[in-house]
Amino acid sequence: MALSPGARSGGEAAAPTIALDRVTRVFNSRDGDQIVALQDVSLEIAANEFITLVGPSGCGKSTLLRIVAGLALPTTGRAAIAGVQIREPRPETGIVFQAPTLLPWASVLDNVLFPLRMMHRIEPDSTDKAAALLKLVGLSGFESKSPRELSGGMQQRVAICRALVHEPDILLMDEPFGALDALTREEMTMELLRIWSERPKTVLFVTHSITEAVMLADRVVVMSPRPGRVAEIVDVNAPRPRSFDNEADPSFHEATQRIRQLIFGQKHASSNRASS
Amino acid sequence: MPVQTAPLPEKPRKKPSAAVHEVMVPMLVTLATFLVWEIICRLFKVPEFLVPAPSRIWDDTIAITPTVLADTAATLKTVMLGFVVSIIISLPLAVMLTASPAIAGALYPFLVWTQSIPKVALAPILVVVMGSNELPRVVITVLVAFFPLVISSATGLMSVPPELIELSRACRASKWSELWRIRLPYAIPYIFSGLKVAISLAVVGAVVAEFVNADAGLGFLIATSTAFFKVPVAFGALIVLSVMGVVLFQLVVIAERVFFPWSSGNTPVAS
Numbered sequence: 264m265a266l267s268p269g270a271r272s273g274g275e276a277a278a279p280t281i282a283l284d285r286v287t288r289v290f291n292s293r294d295g296d297q298i299v300a301l302q303d304v305s306l307e308i309a310a311n312e313f314i315t316l317v318g319p320s321g322c323g324k325s326t327l328l329r330i331v332a333g334l335a336l337p338t339t340g341r342a343a344i345a346g347v348q349i350r351e352p353r354p355e356t357g358i359v360f361q362a363p364t365l366l367p368w369a370s371v372l373d374n375v376l377f378p379l380r381m382m383h384r385i386e387p388d389s390t391d392k393a394a395a396l397l398k399l400v401g402l403s404g405f406e407s408k409s410p411r412e413l414s415g416g417m418q419q420r421v422a423i424c425r426a427l428v429h430e431p432d433i434l435l436m437d438e439p440f441g442a443l444d445a446l447t448r449e450e451m452t453m454e455l456l457r458i459w460s461e462r463p464k465t466v467l468f469v470t471h472s473i474t475e476a477v478m479l480a481d482r483v484v485v486m487s488p489r490p491g492r493v494a495e496i497v498d499v500n501a502p503r504p505r506s507f508d509n510e511a512d513p514s515f516h517e518a519t520q521r522i523r524q525l526i527f528g529q530k531h532a533s534s535n536r537a538s539s
Numbered sequence: 540m541p542v543q544t545a546p547l548p549e550k551p552r553k554k555p556s557a558a559v560h561e562v563m564v565p566m567l568v569t570l571a572t573f574l575v576w577e578i579i580c581r582l583f584k585v586p587e588f589l590v591p592a593p594s595r596i597w598d599d600t601i602a603i604t605p606t607v608l609a610d611t612a613a614t615l616k617t618v619m620l621g622f623v624v625s626i627i628i629s630l631p632l633a634v635m636l637t638a639s640p641a642i643a644g645a646l647y648p649f650l651v652w653t654q655s656i657p658k659v660a661l662a663p664i665l666v667v668v669m670g671s672n673e674l675p676r677v678v679i680t681v682l683v684a685f686f687p688l689v690i691s692s693a694t695g696l697m698s699v700p701p702e703l704i705e706l707s708r709a710c711r712a713s714k715w716s717e718l719w720r721i722r723l724p725y726a727i728p729y730i731f732s733g734l735k736v737a738i739s740l741a742v743v744g745a746v747v748a749e750f751v752n753a754d755a756g757l758g759f760l761i762a763t764s765t766a767f768f769k770v771p772v773a774f775g776a777l778i779v780l781s782v783m784g785v786v787l788f789q790l791v792v793i794a795e796r797v798f799f800p801w802s803s804g805n806t807p808v809a810s
Contacts, residue, residue, distance in 0.1 A: 332705075352708055360705075364700045368801045377720075378709075
């Protein structure tokens with residue numbers, strides 16, 4: 264798809280940066296205990312940077328994503344987009360979940376248009392924009408199909424279009440390929456990189472897969488659980504465009520090894536502590 | 540009464556031959572049942588005040604066609620009024636129940652209480668309070684029919700994937716658009732499975748009400764004809780009632796298929 268540079272008004276310089284400053288989030292569990300999902304997480308993300316969050320279950324990755332989305336508020340600390348504190352969901356973020364969660368009664372096109380409809384922002388050219396997005400993800404001609412007629416990978420592509428339709432500067436993805444089979448998953452990873460290169464955005468991508476995290480990211484934020492903290496931020500210096508063909512690249516290998524060490528090293532340490 | 544037309548689990552787009560089978564088989568089974576019934580009655584000379592033969596039921600019922608038609612119309616009116624009022628009451632109730640735990644806590648005991656009262660016992664009291672007219676009959680019908688509709692609608696409204704609610708919040712949509720654009724459409728298959736139960740129960744409710752207080756209606760016809768040992772007429776009324784129940788049920792099924800084709804394919808609750 265020919266990318267029209269004018270589509271993103273305001274230019275790259277105005278794109279917001281995400282800044283988290285000692286963000287802590289505490290949940291009250293049902294039996295009255297307090298669960299610290301995130302503790303003192305500080306993170307700065309530059310415009311159009313691709314960040315992946317990786318870590319074991321329960322390390323607060325999703326909570327972090329929801330705080331940036333404005334769906335959850337920090338208990339203490341400050342989360343801001345472009346210097347403005349996040350107090351509620353903001354129009355410059357788009358979100359993709361693990362499940363496509365498309366509306367079963369609506370066509371593919373209407374599913375993509377759904378956020379605009381909910382925001383009362385449907386305009387005469389909205390349909391063209393949605394169609395262009397569907398073309399971008401290779402789903403031209405599927406506009407009037409029902410989500411039921413699509414495969415899991417195709418449904419997730421529609422969900423990505425849905426997250427992009429209001430032209431957000433920040434794309435938040437919560438294990439978007441977690442429910443897909445391994446082959447589709449690799450395909451979608453490359454697809455996402457292509458979309459990102461055609462429509463640059465700040466991406467915050469949560470995943471369990473170290474390979475996926477390294478393949479996609481400029482920087483991988485490795486998190487440790489209970490309470491969720493940033494263990495380390497690993498730079499991935501591999502050149503772009505990337506593909507699974509050059510997975511043997513030393514920079515990939517180096518980053519992967521470091522992340523493994525951080526995640527599994529901790530696991531061993533904590534299990535040793537538990538057994539002693 | 541073996542009117543076996545309850546819908547089989549529907550598959551999308553049947554072949555014409557399959558559709559013919561689906562209609563033909565239950566019809567043949569029904570016919571065969573009547574035939575066997577007739578033969579047994581004649582063969583063993585079953586007294587007609589116990590079980591009348593189908594031919595006798597037919598003759599006696601046809602003989603009073605105008606009465607039967609008038610009674611059918613009366614019952615149908617009560618059923619439909621009760622059904623419509625049930626819908627009007629149930630959907631807002633379901634929305635309120637799912638709106639907040641506090642409202643649910645306040646409403647649930649009341650709802651369960653209305654269900655624990657035996658409707659047959661309540662009917663004569665309602666007649667005294669509301670007078671001998673259509674009103675207590677409709678109230679009884681509603682009391683019998685509305686509860687499953689409330690419960691399945693409420694379940695449907697809560698069945699929305701949490702991600703979609705988050706998406707709606709991320710779009711800063713109002714509670715109203717969330718209800719209108721996400722929750723209600725999601726609840727449609729559940730609402731329809733509630734409607735299917737409700738329409739069947741509405742027929743039951745109407746007949747119960749007619750037993751207690753009516754001067755017309757199929758329930759009234761059964762009560763009066765049995766009082767005079769006109770058992771074939773009572774059986775005739777029973778058959779008309781069950782046909783009415785099946786037809787109304789099928790109308791709900793058809794309405795779902797026509798207006799919400801995406802819903803009937805993936806009905807979450809077995810109907």
